Amino acid sequence: MQTEVDAAVERLCRQQVLSAAQADRFRRVARRELVSVHRELRFLLYAGILVTMAGVGLLVKENYERLGPLAIAAGLTLAAAGCLAWVRRQAPPFSWGDSASPHLAYEYLLLLGVLLLGADLAYVEAQFTPLGNVWPWHLLLMSVVSATLAVRYDSRIVFSVALSTFAAWRGVSVMLLETAFWSGSGQEASLRANAIGCGIFFIVLGAMLRRYERKPHFEPVAAHLGWILVLGALASGLGGDDTAFGVALLLTGTALAVFAFRRGRFSLFSLGVLGAYTALGALFLRTDPPFAVASLWFALTSLAVLGGLLTVHQKMRRRA
Amino acid sequence: MTADAAEADRRREVREAARGWRRAGAIDEAALAAVVSAYPDDRVRLGPAFRTLAFIFTVLALNAIFVFVVAVFEPGEDVAGPLAIAFGLSLCVLTDVQIGSFKRDEGGTETATALVGLGYVVGGAGLLMWEAGLREGALFPAFFALATVAFAAAAKRWGMAVCAALAAVFFFVLLAQCRGGRFLWIAAAVMMIPLSLKASESPRLPPAHRRSSKAVLAIAVVALYAALHLGSWDSGFVEGLASTGTNRWRDSPLRPVAIAGTALIPLAAIAFGIHTRRRLVLDLGLALGIASLVTLRLYVHVAPLWVVLIFGGAAAIAAALAARRFLASGRAGERGGLTAEPLFEDLSRQAELEAAAALAAAPGARPPAHDDRTLTPGGGRFGGGGASGEY
Numbered sequence: 001m002q003t004e005v006d007a008a009v010e011r012l013c014r015q016q017v018l019s020a021a022q023a024d025r026f027r028r029v030a031r032r033e034l035v036s037v038h039r040e041l042r043f044l045l046y047a048g049i050l051v052t053m054a055g056v057g058l059l060v061k062e063n064y065e066r067l068g069p070l071a072i073a074a075g076l077t078l079a080a081a082g083c084l085a086w087v088r089r090q091a092p093p094f095s096w097g098d099s100a101s102p103h104l105a106y107e108y109l110l111l112l113g114v115l116l117l118g119a120d121l122a123y124v125e126a127q128f129t130p131l132g133n134v135w136p137w138h139l140l141l142m143s144v145v146s147a148t149l150a151v152r153y154d155s156r157i158v159f160s161v162a163l164s165t166f167a168a169w170r171g172v173s174v175m176l177l178e179t180a181f182w183s184g185s186g187q188e189a190s191l192r193a194n195a196i197g198c199g200i201f202f203i204v205l206g207a208m209l210r211r212y213e214r215k216p217h218f219e220p221v222a223a224h225l226g227w228i229l230v231l232g233a234l235a236s237g238l239g240g241d242d243t244a245f246g247v248a249l250l251l252t253g254t255a256l257a258v259f260a261f262r263r264g265r266f267s268l269f270s271l272g273v274l275g276a277y278t279a280l281g282a283l284f285l286r287t288d289p290p291f292a293v294a295s296l297w298f299a300l301t302s303l304a305v306l307g308g309l310l311t312v313h314q315k316m317r318r319r320a
Numbered sequence: 321m322t323a324d325a326a327e328a329d330r331r332r333e334v335r336e337a338a339r340g341w342r343r344a345g346a347i348d349e350a351a352l353a354a355v356v357s358a359y360p361d362d363r364v365r366l367g368p369a370f371r372t373l374a375f376i377f378t379v380l381a382l383n384a385i386f387v388f389v390v391a392v393f394e395p396g397e398d399v400a401g402p403l404a405i406a407f408g409l410s411l412c413v414l415t416d417v418q419i420g421s422f423k424r425d426e427g428g429t430e431t432a433t434a435l436v437g438l439g440y441v442v443g444g445a446g447l448l449m450w451e452a453g454l455r456e457g458a459l460f461p462a463f464f465a466l467a468t469v470a471f472a473a474a475a476k477r478w479g480m481a482v483c484a485a486l487a488a489v490f491f492f493v494l495l496a497q498c499r500g501g502r503f504l505w506i507a508a509a510v511m512m513i514p515l516s517l518k519a520s521e522s523p524r525l526p527p528a529h530r531r532s533s534k535a536v537l538a539i540a541v542v543a544l545y546a547a548l549h550l551g552s553w554d555s556g557f558v559e560g561l562a563s564t565g566t567n568r569w570r571d572s573p574l575r576p577v578a579i580a581g582t583a584l585i586p587l588a589a590i591a592f593g594i595h596t597r598r599r600l601v602l603d604l605g606l607a608l609g610i611a612s613l614v615t616l617r618l619y620v621h622v623a624p625l626w627v628v629l630i631f632g633g634a635a636a637i638a639a640a641l642a643a644r645r646f647l648a649s650g651r652a653g654e655r656g657g658l659t660a661e662p663l664f665e666d667l668s669r670q671a672e673l674e675a676a677a678a679l680a681a682a683p684g685a686r687p688p689a690h691d692d693r694t695l696t697p698g699g700g701r702f703g704g705g706g707a708s709g710e711y
Contacts (some may be wrong), residue, residue, distance in 0.1 A: 001521045001523070002333060002527075003523035004331075004333045004527065005333060005334055005337040008334040008337070008355070008358075008359065011358070012351075012355065012358070013353070015354075017354040017355065017356075017358075018351065019349070022341075022346060022347065024334055024340060025346070026337070026346075029663060029664065030337070032597050032657075033597075033655060033657050034654060034657055034658075034659060034663070035597040035599060035658055035659070036598070036658075036659050036660070036661060036662055036663040036665060037602070037643070037647070037658055037659070037660060038661060038662040038663070038665065039662075039665060039670065040599070040602060040603065040606060041640045041643055041644055041660055042640075042670065042674075043606070044606075044636045044637070044639060044640035044643075045636070045637055045640045046674060046677075047610075047633075047636055048632075048633045048634065048635070048636030048640065049629055049633065049637065050627050050633070050639035051632050051636065052629065052630055052632035052633030052634055052637070053633070054629050054633075054648055055625075055626045055628070055629025055630035055631075055633055056626075056630065057626075058624075058625055058626035058629060059626040059630065062380050062624065062626060063626070081695075092557050097511075104640070104660065105637070105640070105641055105644075108637075111678065130551070134638075136651075155376075156671060156675050157671075157674050157675050157678045158678075159675075160675040160676070160678050160679055161678050161679070162338065164678075164679045193441070220672075225679075260399040266367055266368070266369030266370060267368075267369050269369060270369045270370075270372060270373050273373055274376075277377075288327055290621075291391050292388055292391035292392050295384045295387040295388035295391055296384070296388045297384075298380060298381070298384035299381050299384035300383045302377045302378075302380040302381035302384060303377075303381045305373075305377045306374060306377040306378060306381060306429070309370060309373055309374055309377070310374070310429075313366060313477050
């Protein structure tokens, strides 16, 4: 029961802010006479898909000798095709904009189809080795296929799968295929460079999607994943001897915080602030300060950041 | 809660509902503006991102200040307890000032000062008890009793649901210290569930206290389930929380009660949630139902795990689709007051969470496998290669 809302609906209806029809519906929801289980159904669908995929993984692992590779590959293909065929039948006409989901299960069955397709592709690659030594390329293929399906059927969930699979392709390729190419630097440095490269690619991709209005609502997925990769890669270098990563993380985090704040993108702003503060703290600790000085440093800098946040927020309120 | 904080909380409830109506397109901007103007906000609030940052940096600053004082003045062991209590109490006063004079709510800082302050008060008191010679048998009950009272008082004074939840957790841990703790859990939960259910809907209480009651309700339901859960019964989970606990329930003739409890509590919660249209109870029932199914699989090997997972997952999908179809086929898309339509919920937040969670299920989301060309799936992860742990 939302007693305040119930009373407010009566008052707003008397003041003719709400129509009788609006008030009736709002009142029913406030009095718990009408309750949505939409969230619970979505949770069941999502959990069902993840559990099914876990089962598929085990099925393949435990039964591939008994069932045979062809039967497993065919089974996975059929299951994926079934899901994607259902999605295709339900799908609204293609649009570069945000299209409403035609069915509660639409995006989830698309996700299941894509995950089954990924499992199928990986299984075929592992069993029949069509790509030979360059087997990690199947991850790139899967990434492209996922991205295509995400764009066609307008799914941010599948788009995030496409981006993470692309990043996985870079990671595996650096470690297994491109050892000669990256031989000048250590494996850790190569991975870091690739993570930063991937992150920048995602950020630029997101910016282009928004600029050219091609699925602009996908941009937050690309931007967040991109910035997390960039900041995470820089942060992974903080433990080494080189202070360059600390300085780079400080500058990048600060720039991101300023950029994101100006555009009112507060989740990116938080990432930037946390990145910059982590870098600042790590750089300070490199000076090997006494324990008391270190704690004073963290007390003062935290309070300074807090003061800055509250001041900025006050200015925003005044402006609003 | 002070009267003006309670009134601000009631007005907030109306504004939030109106924002939901607007999000769903049920009202226009003018109507929303009229609601916001009729129910104005006199509190200082921060958005989720600023609030999270404010909370993190306040917690960091407060702990760093205390560590600095300890590092500089190096107080003896006998002073550490009173010092922590004094620091914690001053933070509690600071919380009161923020919520009262500064009219802060959902600002991150007041939650941080409250939680850190209570932590120091309770921790400092624990140190004092230790110094006074209390040991396990007496120390833990006294410590958890104090923690329960402190967090419950904080929940009442400041209307913080997290404090209410922690108070309930400490209360059940306190009961576990007693002889027959498991039965005390059952008795306490059976008493607390109807009381907190009633309080969670009482029009006399401000929304913050109703949310606190819901938090207590959730903890009480989980505690009842834990006390009657077969795995907890066999492993002596509740008895293990006591300093001198020993499990003597595994071979008890009452074990069938635990089997029945594991099976029936989730079903009862789901049925009650659907019948009375209480989403919290329904959600708890679903979560406990998953726990019971996992327990069933651990005790009864009806089929290989992959069969259970595939059929379990497919059953969940089928159940969701059947429920949607059933509800949608009712008059005006509803049956018994339940609908599959989202009504006035914020779907974007759920979509963001799902997009983030999908990363873990993506092909390649597994640790690097240098020479591994074989498929070694498991746990929902699969793929011929795998993401680097560095990414």
